[in-house]
Amino acid sequence: MKQEERRQKILNILTMVPIATVLELADQLDVTPETIRKDLTELAAAGEIVRIHGGAALAGDTDGSVPYMAREKIRNQEKVDIGRAAAELIDMGDSLILEGSTTVSALCSALAEEKNLLKTLTIVTNSFHIASILEMGELCSKFFFLGGRMSSSEQLARGPLTVDFMKKFCVNKAVLSGAALGEKLSVSAYYENDRIFQKTAMECADQTILLLDSSKYPESAVMEVAHLTDFDYLVTGIRFDDKKKNVLNGSRLKIVEV
Numbered sequence: 001m002k003q004e005e006r007r008q009k010i011l012n013i014l015t016m017v018p019i020a021t022v023l024e025l026a027d028q029l030d031v032t033p034e035t036i037r038k039d040l041t042e043l044a045a046a047g048e049i050v051r052i053h054g055g056a057a058l059a060g061d062t063d064g065s066v067p068y069m070a071r072e073k074i075r076n077q078e079k080v081d082i083g084r085a086a087a088e089l090i091d092m093g094d095s096l097i098l099e100g101s102t103t104v105s106a107l108c109s110a111l112a113e114e115k116n117l118l119k120t121l122t123i124v125t126n127s128f129h130i131a132s133i134l135e136m137g138e139l140c141s142k143f144f145f146l147g148g149r150m151s152s153s154e155q156l157a158r159g160p161l162t163v164d165f166m167k168k169f170c171v172n173k174a175v176l177s178g179a180a181l182g183e184k185l186s187v188s189a190y191y192e193n194d195r196i197f198q199k200t201a202m203e204c205a206d207q208t209i210l211l212l213d214s215s216k217y218p219e220s221a222v223m224e225v226a227h228l229t230d231f232d233y234l235v236t237g238i239r240f241d242d243k244k245k246n247v248l249n250g251s252r253l254k255i256v257e258v
Helices: 003-016 022-029 033-045 068-072 076-087 102-112 128-133 160-166 192-203 242-249
Strands: 049-052 055-058 095-098 122-125 142-145 149-151 156-158 171-176 186-189 205-212 223-227 233-236 254-257
Touching: 003 022, 003 033, 003 049, 003 055, 022 033, 022 055, 033 049, 033 055, 076 102, 076 205, 076 233, 095 102, 102 128, 102 171, 102 205, 122 128, 128 156, 156 160, 156 192, 160 192, 171 192, 186 192, 192 205, 192 223
Parallel strands: 095 122, 095 171, 122 142, 171 205, 205 233, 233 254
Antiparallel strands: 049 055, 149 156, 186 223
């Protein structure tokens, strides 16, 4: 099979499934995983797909983001568990910045089951999906939507307008979900807009809570947001080795494992 034909077949497969792993593509196309990895690298460089941990998805927007529905299927049960555990960190009367992400949405779903708590909360978000879970703010005390340039595939607003509006808030807690966590425990983002959003949210909050599923480590997403020890809480399915635990034990970070 010629290279161009194989790459078109990869794109065809990705139109039918939200995510395909390297091994799945290699099996379907009867080539080696190394060949698939080279194809995915070139397709990603052309902006046609987005590489994710162990595979790929079709690029969902002009910025190359992964479609929300595709990301939602990655480590779904782990994200549900993370959301429930993170909900335990939210107190009555809290004000929250909630970043648009599938893992933070899992937190919102958990909060929706705690109606007495939820109705006391002030929530600030850039996510249409989170707004939908909260019935456009009907379920909480106060609700603010951060407008800006809309990403239809990710179901959120982003960009300078979004960040400028967020700077007007001072909240108890910001809940974020990093794109990747590297071996040196640096939290990173794939896109500049995401990096700026997350850094600004941290500046607007008294405490920061990071939600990470285990597919995010060890990975690197190029643009550093902060060191893991700059956060107050990490809620995660990641299990760190003893060397990493020793680094983290001397910091303010509290880890909640699921």
